[in-house]
Amino acid sequence: MARPSWYLPSSGEAWWKARMCALVRDEFQCQHAGCTETRLRWLEVHHIKPRIQGGTHDLANLVTLCRKHHADQHPHMRYERFMKAKEMPDDDDKRSFPLPEREL
16 A cells, blocks of 8 residues: 655655755744754754645745754654754854764
8 A cells, every 4th residue: 555645754856955945045044033043953944734734845835943943843843852862062164064864
């Protein structure tokens, strides 16, 4: 039985192109009111209309949020637990691209 398209994770070339377009459009800054986060490794791209409800990777459906504000949009994401486990040091270069994590 084939899985529905919304079940698939946000990955692949189309997603990464849409993600980068959203980051560039939002000038690599969290779009939550009052947030000034600009470190790329803390920025995530959020689907305004969830994929499970038919949302797409269209630029109009994407917004840049920092990890904290993205977690606020999703009850299943626990920002505090993530921070304790994977806190990262400050970047000297705020526009550097993070390296993907490798599984051992």
